[in-house]
Amino acid sequence: DQQVKQNSPSLSVQEGRISILNCDYTNSMFDYFLWYKKYPAEGPTFLISISSIKDKNEDGRFTVFLNKSAKHLSLHIVPSQPGDSAVYFCAASRDTGTASKLTFGTGTRLQVTL
């Protein structure tokens, strides 16, 4: 039972355009959502997050939107740059009080072309 789903395995976007990566979840107990970026041969690195009490969080070129009623979040990258080419993982968290257990999606490979 996949609780976090990224239905697009890959996405290709031209440099300078907007990249939109989508993520759906099923468990209403998730209280925090994160996006991680992964380059080949490296571990995932934290990109941006959003609490379940918010609907938008912005950090430079990256914005995450959360629609709780639809159990959907999206990551917008504007403008897209070639260095953004990587695999992006959506993750959802259940707070245990001392640890935050992440459930990941399967990732979307973003290719930013010149």
Add this chain to the structure above:
Amino acid sequence: DAMVIQNPRYQVTQFGKPVTLSCSQTLNHNVMYWYQQKSSQAPKLLFHYYDKDFNNEADTPDNFQSRRPNTSFCFLDIRSPGLGDAAMYLCATSRDWGSSHYEQYFGPGTRLTVT
């Protein structure tokens, strides 16, 4: 730079031969996690430590064990690796308090091959 280090980066073991993967961190985080990631799949949490308290996920096979001798180090032991255990193993850390405790810091991973 504060970081999460995993050794080795690539490990080859034989079917049934015990193997240990290691993780160390210089972030002084209280929580450490081990994930298994198979090809084209999501990273899957195996277990985590809050300080010395070990927390196993319900569906983690008994074949997988872990040790955390101190704050900085954590080990993943696979007692009898099967072909299905070939995967990337990711170690991560996080704080145990504050709003940033949701953020986990990952090492580069160890790719395990079972022959």
